[in-house]
Amino acid sequence: MTRGPRIGDPAPRPDGPDKVTGRFPYSSDLRAPGMLWGAAVRSPHASARIVGIDPAPALALEGVAAVLTADDVPGRPTYGLAVADQPAFARDLVRHHGEAVAVVAAATPDLARRAARAVAVDYAPLDPLTDPAAAVTAAPLHPNGNVFRHLIVRRGDVAAAAADPDLVTVEDTYEVGRQDPAFLGLESGLAVPAADGGVDLAVSTQFLHADRDQVAASLGLAPERVRLTLAGVGGAFGGREDLTLHLHLCLLALRTGRPVGMAYDRSESFVGHVTRHPARMWYRHRATRDGTLVSVEARVLLDGGAYQSTSAAVLANACCFAAGPYRVPHALVEGWAVRTNHPPAGALRGFGIPQVCFAHESQMDALAAALGVDPVDLRRRNALAPGDALLTGQRITGTAPAVACLDAAVAHPLPAPPDDDPLRRPGGTGLATGPGDVRRGVGVAMAFKNLMYSEGLQDLSTASVRLAVDGGELVATVHCAAAEVGQGFVTLAQQIVRTELGVDRVVLRAADTSIGEAGSSSASRQSWMSGGAVAAACAGVRDEVLARVAAGRGGRGEAFALRDGEVVSRDGGLRLPLAEVVGADPVEAVRVFTHADTAPLDADGQGDAHVAFVFTAHRAVVDVDPALGSVQVVQIATGQDIGRALNPLAVTGQLEGGIAQGLGLALLEDVVTREGRVATRTFQDYLVPTALDVGDVVATLIEEPEPGAPYGAKGVGEAPTLSSIPAVVAAVRAATGRRLRRVPVRPAHVALGEDGVAPFVVPGGPAAPPGVVTGPEGPLAKPALTDPPGVAELPGGEGGA
């Protein structure tokens, strides 16, 4: 057996070659004998009353097995990650374009789609609520009201601090569009009815146990009768945290008694899963003449769409990290996440921070310009360091290499000036940009983000490791429900076992719900949490092995150690092959891993709500054709806080992928809605960066081991997406002099100078006067707003609005 990669070694993905050559089985490849295909009936309206649903025309088609509606949900009629406010099927009222009204099962996918179109739904369209600023005072769209969360973070005394007449003030309004996860592997899965009356569901997801619990509640089954297995995932990014087709598949399988498969197409996917929250933000920064931040005021309005999903936690992130990785003695942040008739928004890489990061970094650049100082120096001067307090009052007890990240990002040599290759110019293959039409710009930004869940939420992972001898060879089998969504847990789990037990052959069982939960593959948490669980289970196996040796010799366990596949005594006098100790009696350990407790935020948004923080900085170099507004990203340089790189290959992948997704939001990616309806239907108009658009990524890893983290490592799944966004926009501003207060930046914003950003309207309050320097007056944090019910179980159906 060759020696496999250990912790710190570059470990190639076990599924990499299969994915590249098209052999990897994704969830869309699942088949079963006698299976049917499902398709959802979706509302073409953003808001409508359902007058009637007639399944007869669909059922009349030969080969159609079932048409199910809200009447066919045996258990809880609604679901949701935090609050069960989302109906399995709209019953009386449709609250967003694409909301499922019914689902059909038929012999073929084509027939299922035709049958779905044949279901006759009689809608009475209503005027949709599409303005998030109006949602607070508008008639409630749902029994739970229109405000998912209203949050205030208050630190110091902003009003008193503002009294100093010598301060420099910058103030502006920013907007972020609707970014889609745009994973290549569309929603798909296969449900098989089981002999015990339960159901087995194979599906691409990020959180098997949360899916299981929600599905079981709506099926009216005990959770153990609903068994989920992770199917091949083609990307996730947060968009697979919520249920999509899971419940529909299980309902159809149980009703028809046959396996049922389902697969969305791209248009359905755009309306069928959560997107990033579109945001409107107003900011006011004050600093002393020497460039020391004194206060930050911010208002953050997130459009949560029709149902709550993770809106409350996303808003907390946006507010807690609203000022970025800087020391801010006085702050007042007020945030709202509200319900509208747009499709629901939820988790997406960065979880509330990309939005505020775009705003706070734009503000830092504006402040540097107002002060006449270098924007990098301004950031360095105010950057957080270990021991500093956040806006929430929490002190950083772990590492905080903000300045190291910034210095590393700007230390990379700048790329060569534009060359003669026309394909590398803005506009690429269109050849519209000549060599004399190009202006180069450079922008720098930084960010930080929490790792793992916050605000006292339960956060744990479970893993088992079993050591056995198979054909004379030691085999370690790992079982954990952590969803592999591309982040590399499959590689990491093997590296951990090899490192801890010295066993090279490591088998990873399929992630499923037959073991305890692992939490979601989100919040940059799986390397820490499930990595920690696997390491703990390895320690359990090691203890058992050593205890066995000690027992056999009548001695004590700690006299021995495990080293490179051998049990050795401390004095080196005894060496026993591990395989001999294990013999015919496998050793197994199951461990649950948790992190230090976190606390809820109090009424002023104060509290030790977070576990740890990851820092990052980006420098973007872009070439711009100012006349046409075309932008070509030339290079992104980054300094990335990583704690310790457990698998440098996977870290590189996360940096490049995360940066691509960040610059996608900066320049391209936007789901456009018109009167609440989603107008973006395909990748012809939802533009993700191609290889030509991403430019070169050059990275420096900052390795300062994080105390308390397994192997000292920090999750790096989200950080690369954060400050890459404002860095790219800052570079475009530097090249053109445009304001650019909205992302994605469109060519028209650059070419014509109009970014379309309207003055911030305070939700439920007076309209803000126009202009940059005056901004909205009136007290921040009016107490008039009431918080929504914390946990709202909808009584007997989701009722009416």
Added chain:
Amino acid sequence: MSRPRGLAEAIDVLRADPAAVPLGGGTDLLVALRAGERSVRHVVALRRVEELAGVTTGPDAVDLGAGLTWAGMEAQVGATLPALAAAARAVGSPQARNAGTLGGNLGSAAITGSTLPVLLALDAGVEVAGPAGTRTVPAGDLVRGPGDVALHAGEIVTRVRIPRARGPQQFLKVGQRGSVITAVAQVALVLDLGARRVRCGVGAATPVAFRPRAAERAAEAAIDWDAVTADPDLPRRFGALVAADRPPLDDLRASAAYRRHAVAVLAERALARALAA
């Protein structure tokens, strides 16, 4: 699905079934089918039709088969028709360029189609064949509106004939991304030194690609054809005239204001580059 091997057979099949739809590379039709925007009972795949193949370069004209793919245009007409080769290179992905055809692009008459503006500037004639025989339609008369081509029942585009002109050719396209991107505006320009004419085709900015005749006339009058030079301000004035020719589209991809602006910039650059060539 029918797979005729000859033109006569293809026309017979299309005549026999008025609902039959001709298929070139499928890069428009299949997308529409999968999106549920079209439903087709009978597809007539034209890839095997011999009469639609090949490129013939004569002393007076270049003759292109309608079955020529984008990749074929890129590879085979770069020297004779550089504007068409550049337009082909700017289309879609390599996979799409290996499949999509000249005839298919003309036949589907999408607003964003890349061949028509170039063929307008090249003064091309489009040969169509059908039950009543073969006829030639000037490129400018082929498309009446989005998806609406001036073909009779059973007719298909068979060849495109482009008179050879001495002088520079330009093609410029702008979209929101550098590749694999639907055009927001595209401009083709030919400086015909022999005939002393400026011909310009503008695509993706209006429902149908057009020639900005007034701008062409103004440029022709302002160019010193013996020296092939002009007042340095001419390209800017030309761009403004092209953009003013007719109102642009306003849609999800770009506002009318941006399209008007982009057309002016592209046309200005096209003429400036042609005069500098």
